[in-house]
Amino acid sequence: MEMPKPDAAVLARRVELIGALRRIVPGEGVIVDADELRAYESDGVMAYRQMPLVVVLPSTTEQVSEVLRFCHEAGVKVVPRGAGTSLSGGALPLADGVLLGMSKFNRILEIDWEDRCVRVQPGVTNLGITTAVAHRGFYYAPDPSSQIACTIGGNVAENSGGVHCLKYGLTTNNVLGVEMVLMNGEVVRLGGKHLDSEGYDLLAAVTGSEGLLGVVTEVTVRILPKPETARALLLGFPTVEGGGQCVAEIIAAGIIPGGMEMMDRPAIHAAEDFVHAGYPLDVDGLLIVELDGPEAEVDHLIAEVERIARGCGATYARVSSSEEERLTFWAGRKSAFPAVGQIGPDYLCMDGTIPRKELPRVLRAMTEMSQRHGLRVANVFHAGDGNLHPLILYDANRPGEIEKAEAFGADILKLCVDVGGVLTGEHGVGVEKRDLMPYQFQPEDLTHQQRLKCAFDPDGLLNPGKVFPQLHRCAEMGRLHVHRGQIPFPDIPRF
Amino acid sequence: MTSVQTPAQDGAPTGPSVLKPATEAQAHEVLRWAVAEEQPVELVGGGTKRAIGRPVQAAHRLDFSGLRGISLYEPEELVLSAAAGTPLAEIEATLAARRQQLAFEPADPGPLFGRPAGTQTLGGVVSANLSGPRRIKAGAARDHVLGCRAVSGHGELFKAGGRVVKNVTGYDLPKLFTGAWGTLVALTEVTLKVLPAPEHERTLLLLGLDDAAAIQALSSALCSPHEVAGAAHLPAAMAAGIPGAAEQGAAVTAIRLEGFAPSVAYRAGLLEKALGGKAATAALEGGASAAFWRAVRDVAPFVARPERAVWRISVAPRRGPAVLGELAARLGAEGYYDWGGGLIWLGTDPAGDAGAAAVRAAVGGEGHATLLRAPEAVRTAVPVFHPQAPALAALSARVKQTYDPRDILNPGRMTAGI
């Protein structure tokens, strides 16, 4: 994994740049000390580390705007950062770049109950939004497992998902508007409390853009009334295929559960050892299906799902009889990553998505790959939407093992693409999957993505080295390759 | 494939022409030629929305209606792909046969523009991003677009997105192209997320409420956990044009519930208890409920008033009554509400600016107003889409420039520059 070469001229001007940044963000807002900078050298992907040139922690939109304008004019790169929980290296610093931390943007600006939305600063945590509205029976639907720590700004940048996204959508389906600062310092507002702004849907383009298009300084999200009740089923299958079949049949029956998650045997055992959720240990596939809504509906659907599961060969079925029990079912799934970390010692978390029906084939292939690479793998899936999280176990202290794990991971992701899926479902491309992009996209597909960047940041100063394996110059991509007289008039019917 | 007419030697045919490709490769060929020769083209599917937006000045019309067919439909995967020119009616019928649907409930704009119903195509639906009453629960068209194939103003055919819902691999271009009115790329194929159709529906009607009380009632319904899938209010004069509402002889406030029958009955009971004290109530079941919402969706009150200019205004829901009240007083306009008060369908006198100055002043920067139906001269003189702040307008112009540098695709449809 190679990052763009640091610009020696920028490195040489460090002291001068720091002085200028301090004039914009006074006091503790500019961090230069090596010990303090170390806290920012990596995000959720600990394998990649890089000390930034300097860290700047602005606290107002005006400061963000001035910092970006200054960096734009000085030709200095900028990497935005929320809580640093990215699992793709999206917030990995650059040696010659400013790391722009958004942690001081931590206020909830407005709760508008009547219009069912909340306006917050981007550094507010995902869970912080739900906590602020829970007392009146509302919540913010997308719930990544990292929700205690990750910020809403990071969620917008990654278009994060969670176990409830099957029914309630991803970040992109729940964000109504943002305020954003472009690399040239201009401030734009996209969307708002109203729906479906006419004009280009730049909000959709910015959501999931991994900090490459602008720095988000305010977010408006919709909040939902909490369902009257929620109950979960724990279903055990002798094979993972049986679980996969059950998922397909639930959806074919017209049921969209609030959540539908699956774990394979190694993940079940790791989670059970870690939190003692009472998971059955004699099954190869465990499904958690949550139904939410009015009591009458949930009762009806629980019975339906149980019936379907039996038909698919479930050997174990338990229905939560209390809120406490429901949360216990989830506790194992929600702590699956740290649980696997216990049996590690290290793990790589993959994030491909596949058409659900391909699950048996992909799992079989993964078992074979595991043997070939000589590394163990545990699987948790967002089964309802085909999003896989294979966790590849390795030991970073053994020479060559991280490379082996990465090769195994790449094989899995390529397989996801081969069966009609994608490289990443919710964690982002970042630096981690960057070099695999040409496996999923043809050169002209990638060029059309990169052209969008040219409209927002033509000099490529915002978070370079992420998402795209090759940086093309905007001037080159803007050039037309067809000219007068080259193409005959099309030989097709005219009227 | 035969050529019906030979072009003049310089490449440009004489007079306006309609080109009707039968394959994606042919559509690509036409657009490559158009880019090379700097020949602007108007992109047309079923033509139902040709009268929306600023009039496009182009010597060529690219008719996508020959590019049709569902190429992928996997009900258990909740996904469907079809060529851009596929009639929406064909897609809806295919889905209905498996008890599925497009949850964003696309309107059929044909009749509003004096055209037959049932003639729009998938490409047009996606390019307009016009979503129906269920928008408030299920999301907009853009929320259901997973992937596409398209030809840009560089003359290049490319793909974006995919066929799975969970996908953050690169920018979400399919959503950007949704609602772009064909000014960024020409879509050749679209992949959509589809959903199970509800087993049952019932609509609770509250009668005789004034606008403010009605929007408050809708807001409390939407703040309840009862999963409201439609929330509209029609003042008496507007209700007169809607089946199921006309019979009531009063203003009608409507709340739709969908799902499994026992669940619908249960929720309807609770909502009626909570809101029924405020007004007399009635209910529409099954087919009657569906007919009511179809009329709300297709703007039936203004299909019946062809003399009116029609605005589509989106604001924060609670601002709805104030905005409509002000415009009724200033312009003698009339209208009704969908989306819990957040969407206003407004009819104005098409003379002069069709009320543009007053409408835009009432909406301000927090919302938008689109002049959906108006005589061509008005749509040429008045911004059809809501004017944007300078920095955003400049950014949008750069996005246009990046995908269509020669201004070949539907030039001028959205604004004078776009």
Ligand SMILES: Cc1cc2nc3c(=O)[nH]c(=O)nc-3n(C[C@H](O)[C@H](O)[C@H](O)COP(=O)(O)OP(=O)(O)OC[C@H]3O[C@@H](n4cnc5c(N)ncnc54)[C@H](O)[C@@H]3O)c2cc1C
């Ligand atoms: C244990 C664990 C579990 C996780 N579970 C899930 C899960 O269930 N679902 C899921 O989707 N993800 C999950 N993640 C991944 C991660 O939490 C999400 O991607 C999250 O949205 C990142 O938020 P952050 O604030 O930490 O952003 P960071 O990691 O700081 O940054 C992520 C990206 O966003 C950009 N960015 C951050 N803030 C801004 C801003 N204000 N403006 C512009 N760009 C910005 C950065 O440049 C970077 O590219 C998990 C991570 C961990 C460690």
